Amino acid sequence: MIADHPVPAERLAEMYRKMVLIRRFEDRLYGLFLQGLVPSTLHQYQGQEAVAAGVCEALRLDDIVFSTHRPVGHAIAKGVSLESIAGELWGKATGCASGKGGQMHLADVSVGFLPSNAIVGANIPIAVGAAMGFSMRGLDRVAVSFFGDGASNIGAFHEGLNLAAVRQAPVIFICENNQYAASTHISLTMKIKNIADRAAAYGMPGRMVDGMDALAVYESAREAVERARAGDGPTLLEYKTYRYMGHSRGDPGNYRSREEVEQWQGRDPIPLFRQRLIDTFGMEEEALIAVEERCQAEVESAIQAAQAAPEPDPEKLYQSVYASRRSES
Numbered sequence: 088m089i090a091d092h093p094v095p096a097e098r099l100a101e102m103y104r105k106m107v108l109i110r111r112f113e114d115r116l117y118g119l120f121l122q123g124l125v126p127s128t129l130h131q132y133q134g135q136e137a138v139a140a141g142v143c144e145a146l147r148l149d150d151i152v153f154s155t156h157r158p159v160g161h162a163i164a165k166g167v168s169l170e171s172i173a174g175e176l177w178g179k180a181t182g183c184a185s186g187k188g189g190q191m192h193l194a195d196v197s198v199g200f201l202p203s204n205a206i207v208g209a210n211i212p213i214a215v216g217a218a219m220g221f222s223m224r225g226l227d228r229v230a231v232s233f234f235g236d237g238a239s240n241i242g243a244f245h246e247g248l249n250l251a252a253v254r255q256a257p258v259i260f261i262c263e264n265n266q267y268a269a270s271t272h273i274s275l276t277m278k279i280k281n282i283a284d285r286a287a288a289y290g291m292p293g294r295m296v297d298g299m300d301a302l303a304v305y306e307s308a309r310e311a312v313e314r315a316r317a318g319d320g321p322t323l324l325e326y327k328t329y330r331y332m333g334h335s336r337g338d339p340g341n342y343r344s345r346e347e348v349e350q351w352q353g354r355d356p357i358p359l360f361r362q363r364l365i366d367t368f369g370m371e372e373e374a375l376i377a378v379e380e381r382c383q384a385e386v387e388s389a390i391q392a393a394q395a396a397p398e399p400d401p402e403k404l405y406q407s408v409y410a411s412r413r414s415e416s
């Protein structure tokens with residue numbers, strides 16, 4: 088073990104656990120989906136696990152995360168229970184949105200996971216507003232917006248970043264550049280190579296980071312979080328990554344070459360981090376195997392619980408649809 092390394096061993100182990108939990112859950116869902124057993128849609132996160140795990144490990148419980156149409160990894164990383172995510176995918180009463188939202192609309196405000204937003208780019212200004220609220224109330228909490236490369240071409244991205252910079256809002260913009268927006272490669276939609284370069288136009292720091300390297304993700308996110316918490320304003324972090332599955336359920340991904348997919352699979356963030364934990368941080372392989380086995384067991388039990396859970400009560404259909412009216416005071 089490297090005693091003077093700035094990242095404590097428990098943090099590293101927790102990041103690894105979350106990455107494995109995301110991968111095992113997503114893989115299991117895909118298998119069940121192919122058997123027609125998952126009632127929800129699927130936008131899967133395999134390949135991008137280092138980003139969710141690394142960023143969320145740099146956050147406190149009371150920091151808040153805004154996610155997208157691909158939220159399962161973000162939700163697990165922020166601490167939403169696997170059972171309540173599975174419940175939501177099966178549309179059950181035990182789901183984190185009471186079975187009303189499905190895969191794209193996960194939420195658990197108690198752990199700082201705000202309802203995910205399937206409208207591309209739409210969570211960006213909402214995160215800025217939440218961050219402005221924190222600073223106006225004198226709180227040192229931060230807001231994080233996760234979004235894709237495609238979202239960085241949406242107007243809301245530009246408005247959101249500009250306002251955040253002007254107001255020095257404690258928000259971190261996490262662009263997961265997986266190279267594609269649905270079937271469209273980024274080279275067809277933008278002339279620049281690095282989305283992080285766009286930060287300069289708004290007067291905030293922008294960094295391009297290897298999104299397959301969990302430690303690099305954690306360290307870059309930690310720096311941005313410290314900056315935001317200290318009142319020094321927002322940061323744009325671009326993580327170069329790749330989604331191994333199609334855009335959504337049923338997409339065979341035939342707009343990508345097999346060589347391209349295999350090249351990225353050769354830099355799979357999970358075995359990369361696993362090897363690093365053993366070689367650099369002296370972790371025992373047996374301990375990592377035990378983590379992997381516990382994750383698999385957790386996945387199986389969450390899915391079984393979701394399948395056995397009761398359907399939502401029709402009487403509650405209109406509950407939680409609108410915010411309850413607060414008395415004027």
Ligand SMILES: Cc1ncc(C[n+]2csc(CCOP(=O)(O)OP(=O)(O)O)c2C)c(N)n1
Nearest residue numbers: 157205206207235236237238265267268269
């Ligand atoms: C405003 C809007 N336009 C189009 C869509 C349809 N749509 C859903 S996801 C997606 C691609 C988004 O790509 P990106 O932002 O790179 O995220 P990724 O899917 O790669 O995670 C599109 C076009 C949408 N949900 N919202």
Ligand SMILES: [Mg+2]
Nearest residue numbers: 235236267268
């Ligand atoms: Mg994308």
